[in-house]
Amino acid sequence: xxxxxxxxxxxxxxxxxxxxxxxxxGLKVAxxxxxxxxxxxxxxxxxxxxxWYSNCSYVSSLLRPEITxxxxxxxxxxxxxxxxxxxxxxxNGDYFGNYSDHDRHYRELARHSKRDAxxxxxYAADTSLQTKLIRPYLLRTPPDPTSMRPRDLRDLLEFARSxxxxxxxxxxxxxxxxxxxxxxxxxxxxxxxxxKAHMAxxxxxxxxxxxxxxxxxxxxxxxxxxxxxxxxGAWGFARGGMGAIADALSKAFQSYxxxxxxxxxxxxxxxxxxLAAGVALKDGKEYRAPIVVSNLDPKRTFLxxxxxxxxxxxxxxxxxxxxxxxxxxxxxIALDGLPIFNGMDPRNRLxxxxxxxxxxxxxxxxxxxxxxxxxxxxxxxxxxMIPSLTDPTMAPPGKHMMSVxxxxxxxxxxxxxxxxxxKDGFEKSVIDQISNYSPNFRDLILHxxxxxxxxxxxxxxxxxxxxxxxxxxxxxxxxxxPFPGYAQYRTPIKGMYMCSSGTHPGGGVMAAPGxxxxxxxxxxxKKPNTVPGGYADD
Amino acid sequence: MSDVSRDTMLLTTPFHSRVEAMxxxxxxxxxxxxxxxNAYFDVELEYFAIxxxxxxxxxxxxxxxxxxxxxxxxxxxRLITRDVSKIGVNRVGYAIWCDDxxxxxxxxxxxxxxxxxxxxxxxxxxxxxxxxxTLGFDVTIENxxxxxxxxxxxxxxxxxxxxxxxxxxxxxxxPFGIAHYxxxxxxxxxxxxxxxxxLGYEVWVPPESAEALWDQLFELGRDYLIKPIxxxxxxxxxxxxxxxxxxxxxxxxxxxxxxxxxxxxxxxxLGWLVDFNKPLFNxxxxxxxxxxxxxxxxxxxxxxxGNKPAEHxxxxxxxKQVGTVTSAAWCPTxxxxxxxxxxxxxxxxxxxxxxxxxxxxxxxxxxxxxAPCKVIDAPIFKxxxxxxxxxxxH
Numbered sequence: 001x002x003x004x005x006x007x008x009x010x011x012x013x014x015x016x017x018x019x020x021x022x023x024x025x026g027l028k029v030a031x032x033x034x035x036x037x038x039x040x041x042x043x044x045x046x047x048x049x050x051x052w053y054s055n056c057s058y059v060s061s062l063l064r065p066e067i068t069x070x071x072x073x074x075x076x077x078x079x080x081x082x083x084x085x086x087x088x089x090x091x092n093g094d095y096f097g098n099y100s101d102h103d104r105h106y107r108e109l110a111r112h113s114k115r116d117a118x119x120x121x122x123y124a125a126d127t128s129l130q131t132k133l134i135r136p137y138l139l140r141t142p143p144d145p146t147s148m149r150p151r152d153l154r155d156l157l158e159f160a161r162s163x164x165x166x167x168x169x170x171x172x173x174x175x176x177x178x179x180x181x182x183x184x185x186x187x188x189x190x191x192x193x194x195x196k197a198h199m200a201x202x203x204x205x206x207x208x209x210x211x212x213x214x215x216x217x218x219x220x221x222x223x224x225x226x227x228x229x230x231x232x233g234a235w236g237f238a239r240g241g242m243g244a245i246a247d248a249l250s251k252a253f254q255s256y257x258x259x260x261x262x263x264x265x266x267x268x269x270x271x272x273x274x275l276a277a278g279v280a281l282k283d284g285k286e287y288r289a290p291i292v293v294s295n296l297d298p299k300r301t302f303l304x305x306x307x308x309x310x311x312x313x314x315x316x317x318x319x320x321x322x323x324x325x326x327x328x329x330x331x332x333i334a335l336d337g338l339p340i341f342n343g344m345d346p347r348n349r350l351x352x353x354x355x356x357x358x359x360x361x362x363x364x365x366x367x368x369x370x371x372x373x374x375x376x377x378x379x380x381x382x383x384x385m386i387p388s389l390t391d392p393t394m395a396p397p398g399k400h401m402m403s404v405x406x407x408x409x410x411x412x413x414x415x416x417x418x419x420x421x422x423k424d425g426f427e428k429s430v431i432d433q434i435s436n437y438s439p440n441f442r443d444l445i446l447h448x449x450x451x452x453x454x455x456x457x458x459x460x461x462x463x464x465x466x467x468x469x470x471x472x473x474x475x476x477x478x479x480x481x482p483f484p485g486y487a488q489y490r491t492p493i494k495g496m497y498m499c500s501s502g503t504h505p506g507g508g509v510m511a512a513p514g515x516x517x518x519x520x521x522x523x524x525x526k527k528p529n530t531v532p533g534g535y536a537d538d
Numbered sequence: 539m540s541d542v543s544r545d546t547m548l549l550t551t552p553f554h555s556r557v558e559a560m561x562x563x564x565x566x567x568x569x570x571x572x573x574x575x576n577a578y579f580d581v582e583l584e585y586f587a588i589x590x591x592x593x594x595x596x597x598x599x600x601x602x603x604x605x606x607x608x609x610x611x612x613x614x615x616r617l618i619t620r621d622v623s624k625i626g627v628n629r630v631g632y633a634i635w636c637d638d639x640x641x642x643x644x645x646x647x648x649x650x651x652x653x654x655x656x657x658x659x660x661x662x663x664x665x666x667x668x669x670x671x672t673l674g675f676d677v678t679i680e681n682x683x684x685x686x687x688x689x690x691x692x693x694x695x696x697x698x699x700x701x702x703x704x705x706x707x708x709x710x711x712x713p714f715g716i717a718h719y720x721x722x723x724x725x726x727x728x729x730x731x732x733x734x735x736x737l738g739y740e741v742w743v744p745p746e747s748a749e750a751l752w753d754q755l756f757e758l759g760r761d762y763l764i765k766p767i768x769x770x771x772x773x774x775x776x777x778x779x780x781x782x783x784x785x786x787x788x789x790x791x792x793x794x795x796x797x798x799x800x801x802x803x804x805x806x807x808l809g810w811l812v813d814f815n816k817p818l819f820n821x822x823x824x825x826x827x828x829x830x831x832x833x834x835x836x837x838x839x840x841x842x843x844g845n846k847p848a849e850h851x852x853x854x855x856x857x858k859q860v861g862t863v864t865s866a867a868w869c870p871t872x873x874x875x876x877x878x879x880x881x882x883x884x885x886x887x888x889x890x891x892x893x894x895x896x897x898x899x900x901x902x903x904x905x906x907x908x909a910p911c912k913v914i915d916a917p918i919f920k921x922x923x924x925x926x927x928x929x930x931x932h
Contacts, residue, residue, distance in 0.1 A: 068873040081590040397761035
């Protein structure tokens with residue numbers, strides 16, 4: 001009999017984090033994984049001999065440093081390495097470079113527009129103000145605005161006070177910010193197309209919205225609120241690829257006595273007398289536990305692995321209506337050498353950062369138009385990285401690994417399922433775009449893994465291939481995530497919980513949902529809390 | 539003609555032409571009278587080169603002294619606190635030396651180059667002290683500071699890069715080992731030593747080889763992501779790795795003006811370098827007395843809560859001030875907030891829970907923070923690569 005204190009479904013980073021904190025509190029925990037390997041969307045895979053692909057998530061910034069420290073992830077082998085740079089290559093042969101050094105960055109902005117260069121400091125201050133509002137809530141459970149419990153009232157009051165403390169003008173700015181489009185937000189600061197386009201990318205990555213869709217300014221924030229070593233907004237690579245994060249989390253989990261079971265495909269959560277009792281696998285095996293935590297997205301959790309007869313109808317309805325739209329795909333490419341873009345010296349430090357080719361908001365909006373029309377973008381927005389310029393373990397010496405995140409790709413092509421021909425067409429549109437800026441690129445390709453929403457859903461289990469497990473729009477954030485009334489990681493079934501990126505504070509390799517859920521579970525069990533508080537953000 | 543004389547200019551190292559060419563950010567500092575880069579392009583990325591690829595640091599301004607003669611080992615045994623006979627030929631030993639009061643003057647490395655042939659590599663200048671100590675010994679001391687140029691080549695791909703440079707079988711060299719090669723017909727010595735806590739080497743050549751060495755290293759290292767690193771990045775790495783720095787974590791005993799500001803090896807957590815089984819060494823009787831009577835201070839490595847570096851902080855036990863911080867940093871690989879502190883006895887034992895009084899300023903606003911901290915017994919950052927033989931390729 002497989003009897004445990006708690007079962008976590010899905011060995012992605014949040015499932016492993018959740019399991020680690022439950023096991024640290026002394027619970028007997030099993031994490032069940034459908035695939036033969038752990039990690040979910042936080043994996044490194046050797047799909048071409050000698051090349052390692054972070055073939056889903058590809059950069060690390062949001063991973064909470066408090067969790068890294070507390071679970072001793074560095075001791076378990078995790079090394080996050082900062083990268084610098086980044087550039088948007090332009091159709092006219094020029095580029096806009098992103099420098100970490102403030103004064104060098106000023107000079108680059110000024111090369112395109114002195115006024116924009118000067119406005120950048122105002123933009124940075126205003127954007128930082130917004131990140132300061134949200135960052136303290138990452139490692140906390142969102143308060144329930146309908147609850148009269150003292151904890152909820154206290155947290156709501158504190159939340160309200162941090163907004164009221166802004167003063168009238170900044171509060172109005174804030175309300176506008178949270179509902180604005182990233183395009184409109186940037187238009188308030190900058191006049192230069194390429195500067196706006198470079199910055200707008202963070203507002204649309206992972207979301208089925210365009211640069212002029214309301215709510216995308218917040219998505220920009222979601223990409224800015226992480227940090228590497230206190231440098232807010234900075235991004236890094238996990239050495240060895242993103243799988244290093246899952247590996248370190250799994251070692252931490254196992255060091256507390258946790259068990260990981262791979263090839264364990266959950267068919268259904270077993271509910272007895274309204275209480276969670278365990279899970280049944282598709283192969284008939286059963287695992288028993290009074291606590292069952294789902295690290296699947298809200299749709300899969302409530303529509304696939306829970307029997308609807310065990311749920312109130314409003315939850316089924318909310319799960320059905322949950323917005324989790326596929327918007328992106330990915331190419332992972334093994335390269336024989338470094339491509340040259342717009343003639344830039346390949347040793348230029350900018351090459352080690354995020355590279356793009358969309359040099360105007362209009363091009364980005366047109367790319368979104370294709371998605372609305374039910375097809376992949378003919379002129380896509382790419383977020384392209386060459387991690388082997390920073391991490392020597394990703395490819396053989398002198399060779400390179402390229403990760404190309406592609407927006408947009410619809411969950412269905414003109415209303416029907418993706419075909420292999422569609423996938424080839426999607427791949428071609430990406431490779432054609434890169435080749436337009438890099439004459440030697442095509443000849444350097446040794447292997448290419450192309451993933452449309454179809455592949456991401458089938459292999460990783462993200463509904464529609466949505467990387468955030470649900471749109472990051474205000475109707476699905478904070479106490480609305482995943483649904484109003486269910487934002488504190490509990491479900492209508494006693495003993496059943498959620499810990500995925502579909503819960504607060506959302507997607508990205510943050511590990512905060514897993515940790516926050518563990519804190520709530522331990523509170524319900526009246527066990528001492530093992531989850532660390534967040535660092536003060538000042 | 540300028541009316542400002544050039545003789546006040548800082549000196550340049552043998553690598554200067556290459557260092558200058560790579561110092562993109564043009565941020566220079568003064569190290570022992572030499573102009574050396576604080577940073578080459580980005581402190582953070584330079585730090586991560588040490589931890590993920592290879593970082594190259596010009597350490598030519600270090601002071602180097604050759605000790606030869608029939609009494610060379612006896613002389614060193616008199617000078618330093620550890621047993622020199624335990625440092626075999628082609629081995630390097632970390633060492634400290636004390637004045638007659640058992641107070642630390644400097645730390646450094648002793649290279650055992652051959653039979654009665656040693657080199658001391660020290661942060662401080664030591665000509666005078668070394669000369670006084672020769673009395674009664676058949677030794678010759680030669681200042682080699684200007685005739686030996688050095689590069690620290692540190693990081694996970696460092697062994698691979700140096701092997702390409704012609705350092706055959708370098709991966710077999712054990713930590714603190716020395717290997718001899720030739721570079722363009724001249725001798726090149728490589729020691730598996732460093733100040734970063736990672737896999738790494740120090741390469742020692744005559745100054746005339748310096749520029750060619752730099753050029754070839756960076757050419758061969760390109761595919762292994764070699765980067766130059768400045769003193770700021772090294773400072774971060776050494777704090778994370780648990781290394782003390784003279785003039786920062788202790789004052790060289792001979793330069794101290796105010797009474798009580800010197801420290802003994804025990805007070806710096808370096809008691810393991812003191813070997814009382816030796817008959818006589820500078821400071822021995824004072825240190826024996828201290829061992830009997832107890833020390834005044836204790837070196838403590840602190841794991842500080844939160845993410846604000848406890849720079850220049852007072853350390854409190856309850857409300858009482860019991861110490862001060864000498865070095866502090868948020869350590870980027872360990873993801874830990876580490877501080878080194880001098881704590882008054884009897885406080886500061888491993889496991890002791892203290893409070894760091896941290897002051898920090900944001901937008902002209904000062905905040906006082908009382909951060910709980912705990913004395914730990916070893917650095918949180920530990921790279922297994924540092925100790926592995928054969929050395930890993932990356």
